Every structure is written in C-alpha cells, then in structure tokens.
Amino acid sequence: MDSTEDRPGDPSQEGPRDGRYAEGDHDPQTGEAQGILRRSFIGISAFLAMLALLVGRLFYVQAIDPTGRAKKALDDRRRTQKIPALRGEIHDTEGNVLARSIQRYKITADQTAVAPVKRFTKDKKQEELSVQDVVYKLADILKKSDNEVKESLDGDSKYAVVAEEVTPDVYNAIMDIGADYIYGEPVSKRSYPDGSIGGSVVGFLNSDGAAGGIELQFDKDLTGKDGERVYEISADGIRIPVGEDINQPAEDGKTVRLTINRDIQYFAQQQVKARADELKAEWGTAVVMRIKDASILALADSSMIDPNNYEDADSGDFAARAVSAATEPGSTEKILTTSAVLEEGLSTPTSGFDVPAELHIDGQTFTDAFDHGAEKRTLTGIIADSMNTGTVLAGKQLDKDQRHDWLKKFGVGSLTGIELPGESRGILAPAKEWDERQQYTVLFGQGVSQTPLQTMMAYQAVANDGVQLKPRIIDAVVDKDGKEDKHPVSEGKRIISKKTSQQVKDIMETVVTEGGAKEAAVEGWRVGGKTGTAEAPADKGGGYDGYTTSFIGVAPIDDPQYLVGIVLQRPQGEVTAIGCTTVFSKIMEKVLQYYKVPHSTSKPVEIPKFTDGDHE
C-alpha cells in the first residue's frame, strides 16, 4: 500500500529533506544551495542597485532639483491674485457721496481665436452662432455700430480692446453670448454722482491717477494698500483646497469728509453762475465760510469741472478759483486799512477827515468813483461810500512799512494753508519796492494781488473778534472701522483786538445800511460787508482792462456766524451796475435759512458819515 515516496523512513528522501540538519557534506547538495544563494544574492543586489538608483534619482529630482521642476510645477498651478484696495470715498459734510469707486469691465478679445460659437440654448438644444451673429449681438449690447465691433475682432492681436468701462449688466450680457475669445477684465472707475457740484474741489482721476482737488491732495489716504492672494488651482481652475493659500487682505482707502455742504455749494454755484452769465463775466466765484471755525461750506465757481467728464472742461476750471486765482482785490482791502488804522490808535470810527474832491499827494492824483466836492467825512463815512481819497488820507498815517506789515499780518502774500492743491500766494511786494503811487494804492487794494480766499480770511479775523484761523476744507478722514481722524480747528492768531474788531464790524454794517451796498441787505438779519471794484490788470500786461468786482459780507453782524464772499472777474457793463451785492444777499439769506439762524433782534448801529452831522 505504501506506494508514496514520501515515507518518513525512506532513506533516499531523508537526505534532501533534512539537508539543513544533516552532518554530511554531499557535493551536489551544497552546490545547489550555493547556486540559490548566489542567484538570490545577485537578484537582491540587482534589486537593491535599482532601488538605490531610484532613490538616488528621487533624491536628485526632489531634493537637489537643479532644473527647478518642483518650482515650475508649483508656479504652474499657483496663482497670485492682486486684491486691489478699494479707493476711499469723498463725502460732503452731511455724508453725501461726492466721489466713489465703482466696478466696471473692460471687454477685450483674442482676435486669433475668433470662431463660430457653439452653445446650448435654454431648452438644451445646441445652436451655432456664426461670427457675424456674434458681431451683431455684441453691437446690440454695446450700442455700437456693427462695423466698429467687427473691426475690434478682426486682426491677429491676442489682446484687442472691444469696449472700455462697460457696466456689469453689459458685461453679463456679453458673457452670456458664450464666446470664449471675449474676456471681461474688472476695472475700477471713479464715479462722481454730483457732477460739477464742487467738481473742481473734489478733483478727478485721469489715467495716471489722481490729478486735482481733494483726490490729489489726499491721494495717499484715499488709495489704501493693495492685498494679495496666493493659491493653487487644479486643471479645471478650481482652487485646490489643501494647497498653499496665503491671503493678505487689502486695506481699503479711507473716506475723506469735507466741510463743503453740497446744497449750499449748489445754491452758491447757481447764483454766481447766473450773475456771471448775465454780466458775461470771465468767471465768478463765491465762498461761504462759517466764521467760528473757518470751515468752508462752499467754494463755488461759475463753472466747475464735471469730474466724470474732465476731458471736456475748460482749462481754467480745474481748480477752485477762490484758491488759485489771485486778483487785485480793490476796495474790500479798505477794511484791512481801517483795521490797521484803528488798531494802531491813529483814528476812531468817528475821526474827521477833510476829503477834497481830488486828492493830490506826492505828485499823484486820487479820485473817487463818484463826484463830490470837498467834504468833512468821518472814517466810517469814508469807508461807507468807499472813497479812495479819504482812505489814502486815513491810511497815510501809517508809514510804508506799517502798511506792508499790516497787509502781511492779515495774510496777504502768504498761503492760507487750505488743504487743496494749487493755492496761489498772491503778490505783496516789499514796501521798499513800492513806487510813489503804489504806496497809496495798496491802501485801497490796487497794486497788490491776492486770492478771494485770502481776502475772506482777513474778514474772518475781523468778524471773529480779531482772531484769524486757518481755513478748513477737510472735516475728518475716516477709516473703514469708522475711526475718525478729525482735522481740528487751528488755534488761531490774534490780528486785532476785540474792540477794534467791533468797531470795524460797525463800519461794515454802515456800508450796508447807509453806504453803497444797500442791496446786500438780507431781510431779517443785520448784515455788514464791503464792496470792491478793482481795475483788473490786463493779461498781456501794460495797464488795466475791465474790472474785478466783489463783495464780502458777514451775518448776523451782531453775532457773526457766516461769511460770504463773491468775486466777479471782468463783468461787462457800466461800472455802477456790475456789482455782486444781490448775489451776496441771496446766498447769505439761503445760508442763514438753511442753518436756522434766528433773526437779529437788535437795531443796526448808526454812525454819522459826516463830521458836521447834518451834511448830506
């Protein structure tokens, strides 16, 4: 039965089976084992060598990486996206938006890829649009002519601009066409919802960035800081969730809040434009200021740029003229002269002067705008009727240097420090350079040039009990957390004493009640001010052509709160009919109504204009 060879007792089988334990060394057995050993040794060695090779290669590729494969691969799937900081807004004092950034799209095309478009309709049927159809559709959406659109798709440019600054609606409509060679690139556009209301103050952005007004002055605050996002994307363009992701958020720009009130700005612009148009003046400007803190409520020119459309603007409109245009102020300067004379204690409002019909002094002749004989006038009477002769008589009590220093003290010839670009300094020549005539003309505002704002600041000092402040146009800069960096009211500089200030205010009221500016009166409030009619130096030099008329007034004069100044450059017409007192009256009335200033309850002061009292 036992036919199996695998018998435990089979000697022939015993050897090989228990060979490992056998004592004997049969040659064939050892040879076979050694063969196996050798083969496995070689096999293992070969395997290890291959492994070593692989590890070496791996090390070479991964760790040494001389060709920068890993980096290249990473670069391939890594996307760096700039997160543009949103430019800050510009607000008026009430928080109305004067400038803000909005999203627009630039539509571009890869002309080399222009082809018919296959797309699915809503009911999931495939349809094909020929290039012609795409052009028609684009033209319809963009409201452009077919030809124009066709031209922008013809060619071999990879980046051809089809349309600039299209709205998101239009962009979405274009993307719905489904042409994969048409791209939309988001761009930021500046929008100025109030247009030319305060446009020249707000400024604008051109292709190089901020280019005027507040936009330029506060560019740094408005710009903010761009952020960056780095992430990896997969082949289908979706971010790899576990990949690298660095997110540095953008710091949006801050909001700049002005002291300008857009309603008052509008009204002032409207009124000054009406008057400037009527008189065909070159330009007119109106400034409205709160006296207590020198906040500017309106800087209104007869024509201001629409920052949405700055390309079409006149070159003169790019800056507020009250800040940038220096003119000879004319008689409004007499208030400065009067203040100096009173402050120096040389006269009182009722001091008498013998005013001749024509004043001859140092070989110079001075006359007045109206004919009169020799009169005995008080200082008040001289100013009320704006007499050059009398002003020279009163002002010559000051020596030349005093005249210069007083003008300088009031701020003539120096920057007011308003936070707007392009401020003009005006011209105040040193006293020793004045000629025979100029030393007297500066007393009534000829031979010296200053901006309307500089004149305003002198009046602000007079109205504010003699303390001059720095004009404010910025109320605060607000960051995105709402933290306000308030631009404080400046400490102020005392120019004249409170007593002198009161005397000058009384004289200014007489100008309106008794003098030459009766039309400046505002029903219900006591008003004081001073007219100015200067001869405007010809642009080409050599004499004068035309006039610069102005009026600066304060209300209520018994408790000064608001200051309004109007200047018209070269109005056409009779010199007696080209004033701007009516414009002042309208604007001042609106301002007082707007801020709900109570009517004046006291009676106007009465100061005699003539020393003998009964002269008329």
Place this chain on the structure above:
Amino acid sequence: MSAEPQYTDSETENGVPAALHLSAVKERRNLRVVGDAEIQDEQHELAEAAEPRRRKPLAVQPVARRRRRLSMVVATILGVCVTLGVVLLLNISMSSNQYDLVQLRDQERSLSEENQKISQENEYHQAPQNLAIRASQLGMVSASDQAQLDLKNSTVSGTPTPAEKAPSDPEDAKKNGQTNLIDPPKGSDTDAAKDAKKQKKQAEEEQKKQQDKDKKDSDSTKDEGSSTSDQQANNGGNQGGNGQNANHGNG
C-alpha cells in the same frame, strides 16, 4: 479517520502531550493514507518524531501566531480602507465646498454689483441739479421770504410771503437764478438728466442756426471782432438752453 483514537492512545503511551504530537504529525498527514495497516508505521514514525523533542516549541508557536497575524492583516487592510474612504469623502466634500464657494463668491459679486448700480442711480437722483430740474418739471418754485416764530416771547419776525412763480420771461428767471443752470453729471440716467440733455441739444441746434445767421449777417460787414461775436453767439445759445428749462418750470 477511524484510526484517530489510536493516535491518542499511542501518544499517551509515549508520555508526550497529545497536542504536541498531533501537530508534529499534522505536517505530514495529508501525504498519508490512514488505515489499520499503518498503525505500525505510524507508531514507528511517532517514535521517530519524538526524537527531536527539543524543537517542539518552535513548531507549536506559529499556528497560534499565524491566526493572530491573519486577523491583524485583515484589520490593517480594513483600517486602511476605512481611512482611505474617510479621506476620500473628506476630499470630496472639501472640493464640493470649494465649488459652492466659487458659486457663492459669484453670487456675492453680482449682488454687490447690483447694489452698486442701484446706489449710483439713487445718488444721481439726489444730485442737486437733477433734483432742481425735477422740481421745476413738477412745477415747484423756491420759497421766498420766511418768517420766524420766537418761542420765548411768542412773536413773529419777518413777513412770510407765498412762493412766487418764476418770471414768465426765461431770461429773468435765469437772472434770478430760479432755473437750474448747472449741467447734470455726465452719465446720470435720470429723467431730469435726460430732459436736460434734450433741452441742451435743442438749444445747441438753435445756437447753430443763430450762428449761421450771424455769419451770413457778418459776412458783408466782416471785421476783426469775429471771434468775439462767436463767443457771444455761444453765450446766447446757452441762455436759450436754460430758458427751455425755465419754461418747464412754469408748466
């Protein structure tokens, strides 16, 4: 299998623990036909097998170990599978969230664009010149003198007067600043702005006609002041345009 009990007998005879022998024998069992005739051989073999007794523990251990190893392998494979599955699920959910995120971002973008559009529209409507034009379109005029009521002494100061219609002559209305003189912001799409644009266009056409007429007139008496006359014509045209607005105010 009938021989099985005999194994046990013989093993006990040898005084060797049954399990040890069993396992020792097991190695060869499949090679053998077990039957009665084999008993002798079997016993002989057993005796032989008993010889290398010192290696017995080595033979025993693997059986138990192999079982444990098997369960460990299964557990490991299972573990790996579960882990992989979880990772896969996690990845899927993360990816799909990523798609959701993209979609939501898209939605956010389109909503904020819409918001932007609406607030811009709103701001254009609020622009003072658009408001003024709209107001005069609706027949509104600005108020004139106001009176004030002093609560302290119950007196009225000032004489209130009813608002007056703008003068019928557009030139007068313009002089008084009672009609809007300022162009609406470019790009504003309000009714007021559209209307103002239309008026302006009309005015420009009129101005052009006027200019042509002036040219014809001045052709005969041409002097060096032609540029100034152009300028004046320009001004005249603008006045005409604003006059149109004034008409609106009255109507």
